[in-house]
Each structure stands twice: as C-alpha cells, then as structure tokens.
Amino acid sequence: MIRSGRPRNSNGTVYQRGRSAFWWVRYRDRDGRIRKESTSVTERQEAERFLRDRLDARDEGQLSVVLASKSLTFDGWADWFLEKRSRPPFRAEKTHIENLNALKFLRPAFGALRLAEITPEAIEDYIEDRLSMGRRIHTKFGLQHRGKLKPATVHQEFRILRRIFSVAVKQKRLSVNPCTMVEFPVSVAKTTRKPHYVPASEQERIEFFAPSYLRHTIVIILEMGLRPYKELMPMRKSQVDLENRLVHIPDSKTPSGEGDMPMTDLACQAFKQQMEESANSECLFPSLKAKAKKPYITSLKKSWAKTLQRAGVDHFSLYELRHTFATRLSAGGVADHFVTQMLRQGDAGVFKRYSQAKLNMMREALLRLDRKANEHDESFGTAKANSANFGTVLTPAVVEAAMDGIAALKENGLRGGRSRARTADLLLVRQTL
Numbered sequence: 001m002i003r004s005g006r007p008r009n010s011n012g013t014v015y016q017r018g019r020s021a022f023w024w025v026r027y028r029d030r031d032g033r034i035r036k037e038s039t040s041v042t043e044r045q046e047a048e049r050f051l052r053d054r055l056d057a058r059d060e061g062q063l064s065v066v067l068a069s070k071s072l073t074f075d076g077w078a079d080w081f082l083e084k085r086s087r088p089p090f091r092a093e094k095t096h097i098e099n100l101n102a103l104k105f106l107r108p109a110f111g112a113l114r115l116a117e118i119t120p121e122a123i124e125d126y127i128e129d130r131l132s133m134g135r136r137i138h139t140k141f142g143l144q145h146r147g148k149l150k151p152a153t154v155h156q157e158f159r160i161l162r163r164i165f166s167v168a169v170k171q172k173r174l175s176v177n178p179c180t181m182v183e184f185p186v187s188v189a190k191t192t193r194k195p196h197y198v199p200a201s202e203q204e205r206i207e208f209f210a211p212s213y214l215r216h217t218i219v220i221i222l223e224m225g226l227r228p229y230k231e232l233m234p235m236r237k238s239q240v241d242l243e244n245r246l247v248h249i250p251d252s253k254t255p256s257g258e259g260d261m262p263m264t265d266l267a268c269q270a271f272k273q274q275m276e277e278s279a280n281s282e283c284l285f286p287s288l289k290a291k292a293k294k295p296y297i298t299s300l301k302k303s304w305a306k307t308l309q310r311a312g313v314d315h316f317s318l319y320e321l322r323h324t325f326a327t328r329l330s331a332g333g334v335a336d337h338f339v340t341q342m343l344r345q346g347d348a349g350v351f352k353r354y355s356q357a358k359l360n361m362m363r364e365a366l367l368r369l370d371r372k373a374n375e376h377d378e379s380f381g382t383a384k385a386n387s388a389n390f391g392t393v394l395t396p397a398v399v400e401a402a403m404d405g406i407a408a409l410k411e412n413g414l415r416g417g418r419s420r421a422r423t424a425d426l427l428l429v430r431q432t433l
Contacts, residue, residue: 010027010028011027011055012025012026012027012028012051012054012055013025013026013027013051014026014039014044014047014048014051020038021042022038022039022040022041022042023038023039023041023042023043023044023046023047023050024036024037024038024039024047025037025039025047025050025051025054027051027054027055027058029058029063030058030061030063035054035067037054039051054066057175062175064172065172065173065174065175066116066175068172068173069114069115069116069168069173069174070114070116071114072114072115072173073111073112073113073114073115074106074107074110074111074112074113074114074115074118075107075111075112077115077164077168077173078103078106078107078111078164081099081164081167082096082099082100082103085167086099092230092253098156098160099160102156102157102160102161103160105130105157106126106157106160106161109122109126109129110122110126115165115168115173115174116174118165118178119178120178120179120181120182122178123158123161123178123179123182124182124185127154127158127182127184127185128185130149130154130157131148131149131151131154131185131186132148133145133148133149134146134147134148134149135147135148135149151184151186151187151188152188154186155184155186155188158179158182158184161179162177162179162180165177165178165179166179195316195320195323196314196316196320196323196324197323197324197327197373197374198222198320198321198324199372199374199375200371200372200375202311202313203218203222205311205312205313206218206307206308206311206313207219208311209307209310209311210303210307211303211307212273212274212277213274213277213285213297214300214303214304214307215270216270216271216273216274217232217285217300217318218321219266219267219269219270220232220263220267220270220271221318221321221322221325222321222324222325222328223263223264223266223267223270223325223366223369224247224261224263224264224267224325224366225322225325225326225342225343225344226247226249226261227252227253227257227319227322228300228318228319228321229298229299230251230252230253231249231251231252231257232284232285233285233296233297233298233300234251234283234294234296235247235283235284235285235296236282236283236284237275237278237282237283237284238282239284240271240275240284242268242271242272242275245262245263245268246260246261246262246263247260247261247262247263247271248260248261249261249344252344254344254345257344257345259344261344262363262366263366264366264367264369271284281295282295283295283296284296285297300318301318304318322343325342325343325369326339326342326343327373327374328369328370328371328373329342329365329368329369329370330373331370331373331374332365332368332369332370332373333368334365334368338365339365342365342366
C-alpha cells in the first residue's frame, strides 16, 4: 500500500513571528529546500509582493543571484571591482586611475545601498545632480566651485558605473544592469572637441621645431598609426625588422593591436635614424633621465607642448595624430572597415586567419596614404591617390562623362539585357571613371 501525504505547497506563504514587527516569507527553492526571509515591511500586501518576486526569481532561475546580492553593498562590490577587474592585465593603469576618481563621487551616492536597491531612478537622480554641480578647482585659497561640469565628465562616471554593474551581472551578483534602462539626458557628441587634422604644411613646421626623437615619433605615428605610449615608446629594437619592413607589436590596448605592422618608406627611414641615435640602448626611445623608473620615455607632453608653441600651432594632443593617419587613409580611397583594421581597433579574429594576405593588404593600404588630404583644390569626393592605379579626382568633366555613360547604359537596356552585355557596359563606365 502506497502511503500518500499532503502535497507540498510550492507557492510559499507569509507569516508573522511572535516578537517581530515585520512579515516573513517561507517558500521552497528549485531543489526543494525551505527558505525563510524577513521582508522588512510591516504591511501584508507588500510582504505578498515580496514573496511573488522571490517565486518569480525561482521560476526564472535567478533566485541564487537575488539571494547573493541581498546583503552585498555597492561599497563592498566596488572594492572587489577595483581589486579584481580594474587593474592590469584586465585594464590599463590609466583606466584604473580613472575608476578611482569616478568612485570618489559614486561612493557617497550609492556606497551604503545594496546592489539590488540601486534603481534606474536613483541613477538618473545622480546624473541630474552631477550635471548641476560646479567644477571643483583646487586653488591656494582652498577648494572652489567654478562654472558647471562638462557633460562628458559626468558621462564618463556613468560609463564606469555601467561597467561595474556589468561585471556584477557576469559574476551573478545581479540579475540585470540598472544602467541599461537609463538614457543620458545630454548629448555628449556636441560637447566633445573635434579631433585636429594636421595638414602637410603644418606637419613640416612641427617637425622643423621638434627634437629628433619627437620628430621621428611624429613621422611614425602619421605613417603607421601606432599608439604613442602603449606601442611606440616601450618598443625595443628587436621588434623592428628593417629588412622586411615590419614592426612586431607584442602588447597593445586591444587584442587586435597585437601582431605585425608593415611600414612605409618614410616610417622605415625614421626607424633607422632613431636606432642609430639610440645605439647604446636596447630601447628604441631610451629615457632622457638617468634615474628614470623605466628605461624608455614615458611622457612626451612637455616636449610636445613646447614644440607646438615654437611652431605657432594651437595645442592638441599627440594621440590625435592617429586621427590624421585615419583621415589620410580614407582620403586615399581605403575602405572604412579596413581603416579600422589599420588602426587595430576591430575584431582580432577577422584578419589573423590569413596573416600573409593581411600583410599584403596592409602594405597596399599604406601605399594609398594621401598626405595632403583635405588640401586638394577644385575636387571633391575621393582625392587622387599616390599611385596611378588608385582613385580618381572627381572633377565636373569626369562626372559629366560618367553621366553620359550611365545614359548609354539605360538606352542599351541595362535592366533587361543579357549578363555579357551588361558586363561590357559596366566596364565601359568603369574605364570612363
């Protein structure tokens, strides 16, 4: 005879303890274990709502996440984030410093709250308060507030907060990132400064007043787009292959930045001259200070600022030379997706499968560098490339000839004709262009 007992109550229940002013809930998890929690509320309806949330989390498989974050505060999680996900090798040291600065303002607002208690509304209130605050400036008279914070500054704090919550979701401390439901109220694109483009005449003037090591740096960045402080300054001479005109980059900001990079003739000449000038060091750019912590140059800010001042050029960062490199590639007719590959910012697995084909394509792209981009007169569209086989200056006469060719295609029945006839007509227009 099979003995049947009372069926289990899978819906849970709310109840009160004798000496407690709060309602409690009792329910079973997916493994059948009984869970008991205090709702911290005195109203039965709110307690029943709390129980429904727990049952929904159990049915969706998120109960363990909810319980794990129940007692975890933002301060505690921020400490874990700084120790485990903010320092190298996960992030650069500069990024770690930015995280520390942002948490100086995030901790007072969210530090005592539990992760599950931080709502999108609370984040929106924080953003509004920060946008209305004044800039904190340290002077000899003490800390002063002048003007208003730039939206880009507040947006950076928001991005860091979003990153902290994203890691919490991956570590199963939260079920959802509250920042995903927050829309930043101000357009950051209009507040950021447009990158400076360096014309060829301005480049010559800057190189004339620059010291030799800085002049070589300028040429290499403009010809190859290397990152100045992450890739170029720490470079050793063993990474430079002048015979095959290649530079090996073992460490970069992104995984796609690691690998071999071909060099142009001007870049090869700059590398060769710099290696001759630093003959007594293994580093390509040895430190100028005898008691420096690192054997290579770690900062070019002072020499760069003095060079721009002597050349009579308004100040812009050295890193913006990479923007000029990208602009010149685009002006030479290189496709946008391949410009991204040349800057080594895209997916690392796309071009690494065929390394030899990648190098040949990169060499071909470097040949199309237009060193006088945005300086051509009486032309529009794609500028004329350095090789006769690349690109065409679209003058009014060329456009008119192309339109005549298109009209001829319509008369011959491009849409309904045979494939061979269409191919011949297309080749005719291509030769005209």
